[in-house]
Amino acid sequence: MNPSLDNALEQALALAANEPAHRPAFFSLLLESTVYVLGDAGDGWIAGAARHDEEQPVNLQHWEKPDGTTAIPFFTSLAALQQTVSQAQPFLALPARTLFAMTAGAELFLNPRLPYGKAFGPDEISALMMNEGDALTERLILEGEMRITLSSPAEQPAQMIASLSRLFAEIKRVRRAFIVQVQDSAQEKPHWLIGLDCEGEDEATIQAVGRVATDTAPDGEPVDICLVGQEEPGISHYFIRHITPFYERKWGSWLRATHGPGAH
Structure with a gap:
């Protein structure tokens, strides 16, 4: 060895x-x-x-x-x-x-x-x-109204998407993940926004996603994370209705295990 x-x-x-x-x-x-x-x-x-x-x-x-x-x-x-x-x-x-x-x-x-x-x-x-193992990310809560512009980028951040998809395959709590570029009136350049459709609010999952996203963002660009809910208005509605997820949890192996020999 x-x-x-x-x-x-x-x-x-x-x-x-x-x-x-x-x-x-x-x-x-x-x-x-x-x-x-x-x-x-x-x-x-x-x-x-x-x-x-x-x-x-x-x-x-x-x-x-x-x-x-x-x-x-x-x-x-x-x-x-x-x-x-x-x-x-x-x-x-x-x-x-x-x-x-x-x-x-x-x-x-x-x-x-x-x-x-x-x-x-x-x-x-x-x-x-x-932050108990989360070396690069921190949580920012915005209060009040803020006008933002969301867009689906023509060029996707390939390394970020590949690494996050691999992470999600291990975490299991993430059902779907989306990515867009977001810009508000105070910013000159847009930054990345990752939307997570998860089973409950899991701080450890959010921190892990933030760590990997920060490490793999093109040119060290900033990354925000938000939780996406099926019935939630605003950003969640935009993700669900207008953006194709870059990751979606597959159920095939679970179904085969459930309905395999000896299952009822």
Whole structure:
């Protein structure tokens, strides 16, 4: 087995690097994982000892990046750490949440010098901790009346649609998904609006969709998300009546399982 892919977090990192649809699962798993960081905790420290608090000071290594800035390296496993250093060095095993809390304001890099890695800037870490794994999206509620223009784009965002469709196939709660461009009077350029027809309001689903959409939007364009209801007026009515969904949940496998041998 490849020692850099020998645990669930490393496998999730590799999947997330290759397909944005897997990134929400990776961030959620990261927050619940123990990671490894080069450094020590001063007097009384035991090599490789686990730490679960962020109050006591620790001495962590900073590695220089090609642009001259520095980042704190951390690793998904001890095997991954050992691949990147040429000689034995002290290290700590820390819950990822503890590491993020004690290094607030610093840049970190997961698995540097390995085939799959991820840079974490201070703002991304802060959002990740505050939003429980949703590093890039935030909810904005608009009050009052706003005149907006909705249009079906001639050129669809292919990567976004492909990655979201793959995500929906795993989530199962999404029945249909639509995409349009939306522009209000305060904006010079339109942005993307994704409409979700879901089984109930699921915050985790909305966050996962926001994460993947943000990662795959063309040229980093902003993306909004709204819930679509069959009997709802306004935007929901426009989606249902005028826009063909780019994703629609298929029921074939469920029906075959229900009506297969032994079913009544």
